[in-house]
Amino acid sequence: MRQYDYRPEQVDQFRNRQQQLKQTNSSSRSSHEIAKSDVGLQRPVESKKKGFGYQLGFSSKIYHSNNPLSTESGAQKVSAGIWENTISNNFLLGAYDLRGATFSPVIGLSYTNFTHFGHDVVKEMDFGSLSLNFAGIFTFGKGWSLRPSLGYTADLSLEDSMSRQYSQVSPGIALGKSFSIGKAQSFLEWSMNYTFTNTPGQIVSKDLLDRFETGLTWGIDIPFGDFEFSPFLNLALADYSNQSKTDFTGTFGLNLTYSITDWMALRIYSTLSSRNSSMEFRDFTRLDTGAGATLNARF
Amino acid sequence: MQLFWRLSVTVLLAVGEGYGQTHKENPTPFVSAVSGKAFAISKQNPDLAPQKLDQNDSIVYQAPYSLVTSKESFLEIKHQSFDQLYTMRMGQSTGVEFRENSKFYIFQGSLLLAGMGEMSWSLESNVSKAKLTGSGTLIAEVIPVGFKILVLEGSFSTLTSVDDEPMESGDLVLLTGEKGKPSKKIKIELPLLLSTSRLINQFPDPLITQSRLISAAQVQVLRMKSKYNAFIGGVSEDRQLRIWKVPSEQKADK
Numbered sequence: 001m002r003q004y005d006y007r008p009e010q011v012d013q014f015r016n017r018q019q020q021l022k023q024t025n026s027s028s029r030s031s032h033e034i035a036k037s038d039v040g041l042q043r044p045v046e047s048k049k050k051g052f053g054y055q056l057g058f059s060s061k062i063y064h065s066n067n068p069l070s071t072e073s074g075a076q077k078v079s080a081g082i083w084e085n086t087i088s089n090n091f092l093l094g095a096y097d098l099r100g101a102t103f104s105p106v107i108g109l110s111y112t113n114f115t116h117f118g119h120d121v122v123k124e125m126d127f128g129s130l131s132l133n134f135a136g137i138f139t140f141g142k143g144w145s146l147r148p149s150l151g152y153t154a155d156l157s158l159e160d161s162m163s164r165q166y167s168q169v170s171p172g173i174a175l176g177k178s179f180s181i182g183k184a185q186s187f188l189e190w191s192m193n194y195t196f197t198n199t200p201g202q203i204v205s206k207d208l209l210d211r212f213e214t215g216l217t218w219g220i221d222i223p224f225g226d227f228e229f230s231p232f233l234n235l236a237l238a239d240y241s242n243q244s245k246t247d248f249t250g251t252f253g254l255n256l257t258y259s260i261t262d263w264m265a266l267r268i269y270s271t272l273s274s275r276n277s278s279m280e281f282r283d284f285t286r287l288d289t290g291a292g293a294t295l296n297a298r299f
Numbered sequence: 300m301q302l303f304w305r306l307s308v309t310v311l312l313a314v315g316e317g318y319g320q321t322h323k324e325n326p327t328p329f330v331s332a333v334s335g336k337a338f339a340i341s342k343q344n345p346d347l348a349p350q351k352l353d354q355n356d357s358i359v360y361q362a363p364y365s366l367v368t369s370k371e372s373f374l375e376i377k378h379q380s381f382d383q384l385y386t387m388r389m390g391q392s393t394g395v396e397f398r399e400n401s402k403f404y405i406f407q408g409s410l411l412l413a414g415m416g417e418m419s420w421s422l423e424s425n426v427s428k429a430k431l432t433g434s435g436t437l438i439a440e441v442i443p444v445g446f447k448i449l450v451l452e453g454s455f456s457t458l459t460s461v462d463d464e465p466m467e468s469g470d471l472v473l474l475t476g477e478k479g480k481p482s483k484k485i486k487i488e489l490p491l492l493l494s495t496s497r498l499i500n501q502f503p504d505p506l507i508t509q510s511r512l513i514s515a516a517q518v519q520v521l522r523m524k525s526k527y528n529a530f531i532g533g534v535s536e537d538r539q540l541r542i543w544k545v546p547s548e549q550k551a552d553k
Contacts, residue, residue: 038496038498039498040491040495040496040498040499041492043526044488046527047522048524095518097468099452101514141510
């Protein structure tokens with residue numbers, strides 16, 4: 001049985017959102033290479049009336065995990081391969097000037113298919129994960145942002161007619177700060193959310209995975225030529241409501257992305273995750289290393 | 300006892316009225332930033348020597364008076380029109396006659412006006428006259444046929460005709476002719492304008508509307524469809540806006 005409360009795709013979803021709004025974080029006061037004038041350079045542009053936008057993305061990645069079931073030890077701690085295919089849709093519902101702040105509501109809908117291979121223990125663990133996320137992103141001067149959000153995720157069994165194995169609803173809020181270091185763009189985000197869960201198969205009546213989570217994510221995107229090197233670190237603390245359990249999870253990742261075109265990129269990456277739980281037999285360490293490709297179309 | 304209360308109320312009312320009157324008065328404009336040489340020249344008493352302006356100087360002359368900047372000189376004035384505090388920045392070699400409150404006769408050059416609340420600006424040059432009402436930050440440049448207006452943030456109406464749509468952030472409009480007839484609006488790339496304008500960047504302190512400038516630029520970036528391979532220059536003698544095409548080897552989006 002895998003750990004439903006460890007969501008490795010969380011950081012990818014966070015990065016997708018960051019990518020979509022990345023361009024807004026650049027400072028308007030930075031000096032420009034082109035000659036200055038009293039009035040300033042006037043370049044005509046064409047812009048949308050409200051800023052509605054749509055992004056369709058597909059990503060495929062294949063990776064090796066030394067612990068795909070995220071267990072501490074025993075017969076289920078095996079090495080295996082995972083092939084992950086994601087189709088994502090992001091709807092930017094406009095960009096609004098609040099005079100001193102901007103507001104951008106974003107709806108994200110994605111489906112990820114996890115296929116396991118390489119060991120008998122993991123062969124029946126294949127599942128699909130459907131996510132719907134609504135976020136309202138407020139950005140302020142000097143790179144500050146505030147992001148209230150509401151997310152729904154359902155894990156569906158591929159072996160059992162797409163029946164729901166687990167689902168969660170997470171209202172949350174995050175405070176972020178982005179800053180430039182030379183050409184690199186760094187970000188820091190502190191988030192808080194409460195996760196209401198439902199696991200149809202569990203024996204006890206209470207939803208044992210209901211939890212309050214708070215996390216700190218730091219990342220930096222360092223571009224060089226067509227490449228971008230993006231290390232990140234996520235530290236999260238989860239306190240469970242219906243059981244006496246507190247978990248501390250740390251995730252450190254390294255990504256190297258090569259952009260072939262504006263809409264196609266290849267990447268190699270490695271992610272190290274570790275959980276320290278107040279409950280016995282819940283700790284784990286997991287190392288995922290792999291490669292993938294991403295296609296993105298914006299409208 | 301009744302007399303005591305009557306006296307107390309009378310004193311309070313008198314103090315309140317006095318306070319209100321004090322704050323209704325327009326305080327003297329003062330120089331909040333200056334680089335290079337800038338002068339104030341009295342029009343009421345032309346015999347007076349021009350007042351060289353330094354940081355924190357108050358403009359001692361009664362309106363009308365002129366403010367002038369030399370080459371490679373910039374000036375920032377803070378003033379209050381009715382209840383609204385506003386900032387006026389003047390570019391190089393600019394001459395402005397300050398008539399009253401927010402009425403300016405611009406001889407030449409460019410100026411930036413920034414206010415947090417609703418205001419009316421009257422601009423006049425030797426060929427054109429225009430009245431702008433709204434709130435926000437704008438740049439006005441004197442051109443041979445009138446004014447070039449760039450709205451950096453906020454919204455302004457020209458009041459020339461009821462059909463005129465308000466000018467929004469990022470709009471470039473030419474106001475031409477005696478009545479300041481507005482031309483068709485052209486959207487301008489705000490992040491580029493903000494990072495290259497000396498009226499924004501040549502001064503030590505940010506404008507009071509700085510956070511609004513940034514949010515207007517951020518929203519424009521999110522709404523952007525494409526950028527043209529061109530830059531807008533001055534206006535030709537036959538009243539045509541000069542547009543300079545950027546060579547195709549430079550980074551282009553359209």
